[in-house]
Amino acid sequence: EYGVGRDMAAVIQERAHTDPEVQAFLGGIGQQLAQSVRNKLHRFQVTAVAEEHPTAFALPGGFIFVARSLVELCDNDRDEMAFVVAHEMAHVIRRHAINRLLRQTALSAAALAAPGRGSLAPWIRKVGLEWLERAYSQEHEFEADAFGALLMRAAGFDPAGAIRLLQRLGGL
Secondary structure, three states: OHHHHHHHHHHHHHHEOOOHHHHHHHHHHHHHHHOOOOOOOOOOEEEEEOOOOOOEEEEOOOEEEEEHHHHHHOOOOHHHHHHHHHHHHHHHHOOHHHHHHHHOOOOOHHHHHOOOOOOOHHHHHHHHHHHHHOOOOHHHHHHHHHHHHHHHHHOOOOOHHHHHHHHHHHOO
């Protein structure tokens, strides 16, 4: 799972946003949230990407990407961003990310089992970020919202940030 996510993340890293302040902001939130995850086998890496559309997504293995435009939309509010990151962590913890990948008919079982780094890079370049940004099922989204809110509260963030963000996104 980690290897699949790592290979996919390497492609996304090409579009990483290089502002060290934004990266430090997201990294600090990610670390604080990760400390509250019970299963310490989960590893998380939060990276900013230069995308105009305010979005965030998670890859298998704990690779989380947040658009710089979403950080700006949240006006650098730590609690709102904590909800975004916790929501994406929930997708990883609940295995939504890998299960979604496994269900894709465009990705063969042979590609998943292929030895060596980078076996998914050509595929992810072909399908692009649109596939990664496509919504999970409504059930998975609600589960990630609920679990993310619990995780952010356990990590010491204000859960009201989730409500503020959801209201802001509802107004778009």
